[in-house]
Amino acid sequence: MAQALMNYLDPGAIVLGLKAATDQDVIRILADRLSALGYVKPSFADAVIAREVMLPTGLPLGGDNNVAVPHTDPEHVLRPGLALATLVEPVLFSNMEDPDEKLQVSVVFLMALNDKDKQIEMLQEIAGTIQAPEIISALIQSESVEDVSRLLR
Amino acid sequence: MTRQKTVLFACGTGIATSTVVAHAVEDAMKERGIRFNSRQCKTTEVAGQIDDVDLIVTTAQLPKDLAKPVITTLAFLTGIGKAEALDKIEAVLRD
Numbered sequence: 521m522a523q524a525l526m527n528y529l530d531p532g533a534i535v536l537g538l539k540a541a542t543d544q545d546v547i548r549i550l551a552d553r554l555s556a557l558g559y560v561k562p563s564f565a566d567a568v569i570a571r572e573v574m575l576p577t578g579l580p581l582g583g584d585n586n587v588a589v590p591h592t593d594p595e596h597v598l599r600p601g602l603a604l605a606t607l608v609e610p611v612l613f614s615n616m617e618d619p620d621e622k623l624q625v626s627v628v629f630l631m632a633l634n635d636k637d638k639q640i641e642m643l644q645e646i647a648g649t650i651q652a653p654e655i656i657s658a659l660i661q662s663e664s665v666e667d668v669s670r671l672l673r
Numbered sequence: 674m675t676r677q678k679t680v681l682f683a684c685g686t687g688i689a690t691s692t693v694v695a696h697a698v699e700d701a702m703k704e705r706g707i708r709f710n711s712r713q714c715k716t717t718e719v720a721g722q723i724d725d726v727d728l729i730v731t732t733a734q735l736p737k738d739l740a741k742p743v744i745t746t747l748a749f750l751t752g753i754g755k756a757e758a759l760d761k762i763e764a765v766l767r768d
Contacts, residue, residue, distance in 0.1 A: 571685075574685075575685035575686075575716075575733060579747055579750055579751050580747065580751065580753070581751055581753065582751075582753050591689070593686070616685075616690075616732055616733055616747060616750075617732065617733065617734070617745055617746070617747050618734065619734065631689075633689060636688060639688070639689045640688075640689060640692045640693060640696075643689050643690065643692075643693050643750075644693050644696070647693055647749070647750045647751075647752075650750070650751060650752070651751065651752030
């Protein structure tokens with residue numbers, strides 16, 4: 521099930537080799553893409569950032585290539601969608617399980633969720649993908665949307 | 674036959690993450706021949722939901738002083754430590 525993420529990922533919301541200083545910068549850049557593509561309301565970015573402070577979404581994968589899955593409440597979402605960033609230098613996200621622990625995150629999936637059933641499928645696909653370390657490594661090396669699409673089809 | 678136990682799955686929103694975890698645990702326990710009742714809630718709601726619960730499985734931090742067994746794990750999202758987490762859950766459910 522790991523390779524069907526492209527069903528959710530909008531090619532216009534894939535940002536590869538992003539240079540960003542903080543988790544909030546990454547969230548804003550991806551939220552702007554989702555907003556321009558009509559997936560979310562302008563309030564989405566601030567809502568995701570506020571939620572990330574309270575309920576962080578960093579997922580430790582046991583190495584330097586950790587993943588984060590920021591998201592927020594349905595009221596800021598127009599239709600379900602997914603954005604992806606890979607980072608040149610990791611940024612710090614807090615660990616979902618232990619907010620005091622900071623994780624070096626290289627891959628960010630920003631989820632726009634408003635449909636209970638669809639969001640579960642989307643998150644299951646993301647979980648399936650991050651449980652395959654070779655796919656995460658290859659994703660970080662990807663240089664084009666075509667590369668990503670081949671990996672996550 | 675002993676009473677079927679109840680597991681409360683908690684996450685930040687009580688919808689997305691806890692559902693993924695609940696599905697993964699249900700499937701794995703079915704393979705091990707164990708059935709249980711399953712419920713979900715937000716981490717902020719757990720304290721008021723635990724009276725009839727035998728085990729809480731959460732992906733996010735909970736208050737420390739809950740009177741029920743708690744397993745905090747991201748294993749069903751990241752895959753890391755999944756077998757150990759399932760063994761712990763099985764131990765509580767077979768107890």
